[in-house]
Amino acid sequence: MTMRAVVKGVGHYLPERVVPNSEFEASIETSDEWIRARSGIExxxxAAEGQTTSDLAARAAEAALAQAGMSxxxxDAIIVATSTADFTFPSAATMVQARLGMTKGYAFDVQAVCxxxxxxxxxxxxxxxxxxxxRVLVIGAETFSRLMDWTDRTTCVLFGDGAGALILEGQEGTGDVGDRGILSTDLNSDGRHRELLYVDGGVSTGVTGHLRMQGKEVFRHAVEKLAETxxxxxxxAGLSGADVDWIVPHQANIRIIEATAKRMQVPMERVVVTVQDHGNTSAASIPLALxxxxERGQIKPGDLLVAEAIGGGLAWGAVVLRW
Known part of the structure; x- marks a missing residue:
């Protein structure tokens, strides 16, 4: 028998404030049409003032626990993926642990940006x-609005805040591709590309800093590396694109999503797309989309999913999962 990590529950949380593209028109040289054409974001x-990444993460965790019928x-463990933890330390994960009233087990953060x-x-x-x-509670949560340079129209219109969570439980499988749960993973990074996407602040500078991105280069790397991973x-996993029911990609840009699906020879009808409503929520985008x-009724038990993402570092990877 083979041990598999099977999804038992999923949930998400989005801050109440919705920001349409038109809201940017008063402060920077942009338009709803310009943003939609280049990113697909509407x-x-x-997040509200005083609302933190761990707040969003805890709300998403509560939703996942409720769906799973668990407390x-x-x-046993909480992992929070985030680049916008409330503090340098402690981890956002331990703050979620306290918020949920969990007094056993352990919690830690993972930082691989998007x-x-x-x-x-x-x-x-x-x-x-x-x-x-x-059982592991896995959360992606971000407040990227706190990293934006509001004078840079090429970046500030792309990002949003939110959180998504899922619960994985160990179950015995047969060891073949029909098993539910995670069937394979592929992780990569290449630190030589740091300058393509980074935040110009941190402990070494004494300020939070702002997100900086070379958009064209990031696009080129994203399309190539996402399909490859x-x-x-x-x-x-011993599978191919023809076996995939749904691609659940990092929701950064509709053009990247479309180009990656084309390279994988998977039609857009089999791609979960939420970028129009949430923008790029970094580590939160895949669990939000899941x-x-x-919720939409797209993803059903037994479906084969591929989740793939790329972010600053550069860091990129994919997970093959049967729901």
Missing amino acids: RRHF ADDI AGFVFALANANALIVSGQAR AHCALDK SIGV
Whole structure:
């Protein structure tokens, strides 16, 4: 028998404030048409003053626990994927742990920017397969609105805030591709490309800093590396693009999503797309899309999914998962 990390619940949370593209027209040289044409984004959510990443993460976690019919006492570990933790330390994960009333187990953050949730899923899978945890709560949560340079129209219109969560539970499978749960993972990074996407602040500068991006170069790397990592993960599982029911991509830009699907020879009808409503929520975008996909009735038990993402670092990866 083979141990598999199987999804038992999923949930999400979005801040109340919805920001349409038109709201940017008064402060920067842009328009709803310009933003839609280049990114596919129509609106995004921004956290309220005083609302933190751990707040969003805890709300998404509560939704996932409710769907799974579980309480915090049923969870062995919490992993939060984020680049916008409330503080340098402690981790956002331990703050979520306290908020949920979970007094056992352990919690930690994973930082791989927009690829963070894929890295967190891979870590959660390893904990379960190795027997170090039976149930892991995996969360992607971000407040990227706090990193924006509001004078830079090429970046500030792209990002939003939100959180998504899912619960993985160890269950015995047969070891073949028909098993539910995570079937394979593929993780990569290349630190030589740091200047393409980064924040110009941190402990070394004494200020939070702002997000900086070379958009054209990031686009080029994204299309190439996302299709490559998805195919690699499928190969590891003994599967191909023809077997995929849904691609659940990082929701950064509709043109990247379309180009990646084309390279994978998967029609857009089999791609979960939420970028128009949420913008780029970094590590939160895949769990948000998973939760919305279930809510819409797109993702059903037994479906084969490929989740793939790329972010600053550069870091990128994919997970093959049977729902």
